[in-house]
Amino acid sequence: MANTSELAIRTRNVGMIYNPGLFARRKVALRDLNLEVPRGSIFGYLGQNGAGKTTTIKILAGLQFATSGQAWIFGLDTRDSRARRALGFMPENPYFYEYLTAEEMLDFYGKLSGMDRPTRRKCAGALLSQFGLAHARHVPMREYSKGMRQRLGLAQAIMHKPPLVVLDEPMSGLDPLGRRDVRNVILSLRDAGQTVFFSTHILSDVEDICDRVCVLNQGRAVAEGPIGSLLTGKVIEVALSASGIPAEGVPELKPLAVRTWHDGVLYHVLVDSEAKAQTAKGLLERAGGTLRSMQPHTESMEEYFVRVTGAAGAGAGDSFGSGPAETAQTPQETEVRA
Amino acid sequence: MIVAAIALNTFREAVRDKILYVLLAFGTLMILVSRAIGWVSFGGEDKIMTDIGLTAIWMFSGMVSIFVGTGLIYKEIDKRTIYTILAKPAERWHFLLGKYLGLALTTLVNLLVLAAIFVGYLWLCRAPVTLALGEALWLTFVEMLVVTAVAIFFSSASTPILSAIFTTIVFFAGQLTKWVVDLGAVLKDSHPWAGKVLYALYLVFPNLHNFNIRREAVLATQDRLQMAIPANELVACTVYGLAYTAALLLAAHLVFRRRNF
Numbered sequence: 120m121a122n123t124s125e126l127a128i129r130t131r132n133v134g135m136i137y138n139p140g141l142f143a144r145r146k147v148a149l150r151d152l153n154l155e156v157p158r159g160s161i162f163g164y165l166g167q168n169g170a171g172k173t174t175t176i177k178i179l180a181g182l183q184f185a186t187s188g189q190a191w192i193f194g195l196d197t198r199d200s201r202a203r204r205a206l207g208f209m210p211e212n213p214y215f216y217e218y219l220t221a222e223e224m225l226d227f228y229g230k231l232s233g234m235d236r237p238t239r240r241k242c243a244g245a246l247l248s249q250f251g252l253a254h255a256r257h258v259p260m261r262e263y264s265k266g267m268r269q270r271l272g273l274a275q276a277i278m279h280k281p282p283l284v285v286l287d288e289p290m291s292g293l294d295p296l297g298r299r300d301v302r303n304v305i306l307s308l309r310d311a312g313q314t315v316f317f318s319t320h321i322l323s324d325v326e327d328i329c330d331r332v333c334v335l336n337q338g339r340a341v342a343e344g345p346i347g348s349l350l351t352g353k354v355i356e357v358a359l360s361a362s363g364i365p366a367e368g369v370p371e372l373k374p375l376a377v378r379t380w381h382d383g384v385l386y387h388v389l390v391d392s393e394a395k396a397q398t399a400k401g402l403l404e405r406a407g408g409t410l411r412s413m414q415p416h417t418e419s420m421e422e423y424f425v426r427v428t429g430a431a432g433a434g435a436g437d438s439f440g441s442g443p444a445e446t447a448q449t450p451q452e453t454e455v456r457a
Numbered sequence: 458m459i460v461a462a463i464a465l466n467t468f469r470e471a472v473r474d475k476i477l478y479v480l481l482a483f484g485t486l487m488i489l490v491s492r493a494i495g496w497v498s499f500g501g502e503d504k505i506m507t508d509i510g511l512t513a514i515w516m517f518s519g520m521v522s523i524f525v526g527t528g529l530i531y532k533e534i535d536k537r538t539i540y541t542i543l544a545k546p547a548e549r550w551h552f553l554l555g556k557y558l559g560l561a562l563t564t565l566v567n568l569l570v571l572a573a574i575f576v577g578y579l580w581l582c583r584a585p586v587t588l589a590l591g592e593a594l595w596l597t598f599v600e601m602l603v604v605t606a607v608a609i610f611f612s613s614a615s616t617p618i619l620s621a622i623f624t625t626i627v628f629f630a631g632q633l634t635k636w637v638v639d640l641g642a643v644l645k646d647s648h649p650w651a652g653k654v655l656y657a658l659y660l661v662f663p664n665l666h667n668f669n670i671r672r673e674a675v676l677a678t679q680d681r682l683q684m685a686i687p688a689n690e691l692v693a694c695t696v697y698g699l700a701y702t703a704a705l706l707l708a709a710h711l712v713f714r715r716r717n718f
Contacts, residue, residue, distance in 0.1 A: 137717075180544040183717040200546045208544035214537045216466070218473040230462035231545035275541060 166335030213272030467559020484517035526608025631665030
């Protein structure tokens with residue numbers, strides 16, 4: 120366990136059960152969650168829809184109360200309002216008062232964060248420029264697009280320069296340029312010494328910018344650690360391509376390969392280990408072919424995610440889309456009768 | 458500062474909502490037609506004008522408290538604007554109190570605008586403007602503080618429609634508490650249980666009848682400084698209203714403080 124003073128977030132055996140009424144159906148959203156997020160890191164929080172990511176974030180933001188266990192922000196219980204002084208929070212698909220302009224909105228949130236008027240004005244102006252919203256500073260929020268709201272949501276979260284920024288799906292609904300901007304903001308926050316904890320469905324972003332990740336499955340943390348330790352660089356597939364092979368292929372390769380196919384010019388072979396790749400190479404050359412490429416493929420974040428969550432089945436297709444990932448959960452595990 | 462920020466934002470929300478202006482327009486219309494109703498009545502034009510004017514102010518202030526107040530908390534939850542507020546270093550009671558004070562300020566401004574129109578119209582029509590009117594308007598405002606707290610209480614626990622229904626029931630039932638206790642006293646001997654139930658209702662519902670001194674204000678027209686009720690009664694009613702409001706806000710806080718969003 121890391122030194123607790125070095126942790127921005129710490130949870131101990133956090134559990135969350137919804138509707139724990141006498142006759143109501145209960146849903147277990149989180150169970151025995153233990154998290155440690157070091158200061159100054161970018162922490163990616165992954166999981167299928169319904170895995171418990173938003174519940175965790177709401178507990179950290181003081182919006183929900185864990186039914187068991189405890190959570191701390193910089194050593195302060197998340198139920199203590201002082202913990203939220205250190206927190207900047209953006210919910211998923213942030214909603215704001217439709218009748219406020221961007222400038223009024225940032226001023227309002229600045230007041231709630233205890234900022235004085237000159238600082239509020241200065242920060243609001245700088246953030247609106249930084250997020251490309253200066254031209255719309257006097258426009259009511261009802262006229263804002265989803266992307267503009269998302270950027271404004273991020274602006275209100277970081278306005279008071281909190282040491283910890285918690286973002287729920289910050290890339291959701293953004294175009295590639297918007298995503299790039301959010302990624303850059305997250306990186307700049309880390310460069311300024313702030314800690315960023317965010318949930319996302321976009322695994323390439325996690326690979327690009329996160330120092331550590333936690334994968335949540337059915338309310339349990341199934342993997343946690345630095346990206347480098349999770350993605351070991353082990354070769355999981357090798358793709359070979361050879362020319363000079365007839366269209367019917369090399370029959371000896373069929374039992375060895377995961378897949379073979381001919382595109383009219385090149386003959387392609389996919390095998391699942393480096394040893395098999397060497398054998399396949401020999402067989403191709405023996406059949407009169409010329410090896411054109413041999414590309415090893417290491418495990419990506421997405422493949423790692425699918426492996427640890429066991430999401431390769433029916434739920435996997437939905438887990439990064441809009442479908443109900445709850446289908447991956449067994450009824451016995453997610454719902455119990457009181 | 459947090460409470461003030463939330464209160465001012467709530468006030469801003471209300472004044473940018475069309476419903477406030479619709480209610481103000483109808484209130485103004487009712488005040489203006491009061492003279493015409495006085496003309497078609499037998500004598501006492503000034504009294505009828507004063508009576509209708511005070512009633513219009515009471516009724517439309519009540520509507521503002523009920524229709525704006527009952528949606529206040531629910532709307533924040535439904536539109537998820539509450540997420541970004543409660544994630545700031547704000548206590549939950551800051552939020553509730555801020556919403557309440559914002560609505561109370563809206564009610565005050567609404568009442569002051571209608572009162573200014575009413576008094577100006579009385580002056581134009583050369584009808585007497587007395588201190589008693591000030592007393593009646595003050596107690597109307599105290600009554601609205603209570604009604605607003607009722608609206609916030611229900612809004613913190615249920616949907617806008619249910620909150621509006623419950624608050625309207627309390628608003629009208631509160632006017633009848635005097636008759637409820639009188640009826641309870643009559644039934645005490647013949648039906649002891651009915652008497653107890655009625656007395657319990659009298660204790661639970663706010664005694665809004667206390668704040669209704671409109672009839673006394675209408676009759677107090679002999680002297681500009683004549684009071685509708687003595688000052689000590691005015692203070693007692695005010696203290697009762699504030700105490701009831703505090704109790705309701707405390708109850709709303711107890712409902713709200715452990716709620717998950």
